[in-house]
Amino acid sequence: MRHVIFAAATAVIMAGQALASPDFWSREWPNTNFERSSVENWVEILSGGPPKDGIPAIDNPTFQNVADKTTVGAREPVITVEIGDDNRAYPIRYLTWHEIVNDTVGGVPVAVTFCPLCNSGITFDRRTRHGVLSFGVSGKLRNSDMIMYDRETESWWQQAVGEAIVGDLLGTELEQIPTWMESWAEFKARNPDGLVMAQPGYPRMYGANPYQNYDSSHRPFLYSGELPPHGIPALMRVVRVGDRAWPLSRFETATEISEAGVNLSWAPGQASALDSQDINAGRDVGTIRVRDAQGRDVAHDVMFAFAFHAFWPDGTWMIAR
Template sequence: MRLLTYLAVPALAIFALTAAADPVQWAREWPQTDFTRTTIDFAEVISGGPPKDGIPAIWEPAHIPAAEETRLDDREPVLTYEHAGEAARAYPIRYLMWHEIVNDVVGGLPVAVTYCPLCNSAMVFDARVNGIRHTFGVSGKLRHSDMIMYDRETQSWWQQAVGEGVVGAHAREVLTQLPGWMESWGEFRDRNPDGLVMDEPEWRRAYGSNPYVGYDTSARPFLYRGENPPHGINPLARVVRVENRVWTYARLRAAGEIREAGVVLNWAPGQASALDNRTIAQGRDVGTVRVRDARGRDLPHDIPFAFAFHAFHPDGIWMLGE
């Protein structure tokens, strides 16, 4: 795998360290975190390199009208969230690549918009825990190659791939995932001419570039020590997860549409991979997936790599067709 490096604080995989788990050492950095409460084996946690907040999450992002955005290429991926009664929001992956979490409020609802490049998991969560707003940052720790988030209110640790509290006061709490999806900027803009797009953050980062060149065609996930997925599926193949079921991207792409288990999945070309070319806009076409129920309502889902689904859903159901 070819990884680019930058003088600025890089994304989590770059300069990664695989130091052994050491809760005693962690307690010095995290004095407010209750390490006696956990749902995981600490041996599965490694340092990704940057320290706590070394990858800076975004708080109170600025947004601009979609019609005024001129920096994004039509093929660039964005993470879309639509809230009833509000203008649709697009969060460009060119920014999430370098910040991984955006804390926002849409229609009075606090949300955490998240993206872990190493797992390709892009999800929007209701940021309330027991009715109280929480804000999230990047811990600098990884488990099964997936980002561990933390909340600023209790310093609890959360596994991004499943939205579950794994260490601290909120261990075993689960964030509610909201319907959100990856699509191309052109698709979002054409469907939402009055929509909003997150403005470029005021940080010195190589926005628009991909620091994980060729990652999604690599032979092995970065900083992953677990099992490969079953059925001979490539660990870095994209899959579409809905709860504990998963469909392979390859099957959906070949079919165009799949209707199974009360879920309707559609694929269409036009979206660039964020994890292929040095320049995100020039990534190969991986297309856009939409996931709805039989009544046409958008469903919460994710498009992780196959290894990540297997790691966090070892008993998950693989919808492979005949």
């Protein structure tokens, strides 16, 4: 699978360069207002392969009690959303194939999102000044990051930054909710009475990684931008808090770092979702938690270094002193 995907990358990039214009995309997206856009270089917008909704977002997911879930491996990553007394786990084995889950947790309408090509797992509040939005997968990429769209206006949204980049809602920003990625075993131990998303009713190879060995590659898929500075590998994971990024190499000699007003901790036990074919057998990348001085969870993302550099070119790299 990986070899087929990557072999097609050059052809897709060349085609994207030839068709790079809002006029071209408007044929597929007649309801999107392309006169409103913050995209300066349309060459950056590429088709990832699937068409609009070819990767089906999940609406109104069903859940199981933690004790009843037997199909998720102990080391498999889940995105944990804890709002009030409502604690839910969204397994990456499902998000790899669906990328967006529209749900309501603790009374808050949320979009739980995961872009495999950037390893970016972010949860957004779906409430905006324009009303509560529902999101789908456009099938488009920018700097290898998923472009979402809202079903109400069909505006395009950049997943990594949570902002509308094309359409009537241009410039609208989604609030990022403090959530994190951890192993299924960690979630179960802390939330024995919690809920976990049930397997969606689609014919997918849930639990399998279609991007085998991706996070040990030298170059990202469908990305032609600048590589990170300071010799940081493009596909090294970094912890992004606002416009700052801590490379995970910092945790090779420490399990806790306190800088810039936040405390970052690392613990082993979580498998990479982008390593081996069997997600549960992936190499150990550990779990990151980010808290403030009062011990409260802080919104963050554990993404690849190239994606941070692409979307925060003037961001601060918190490299070892």
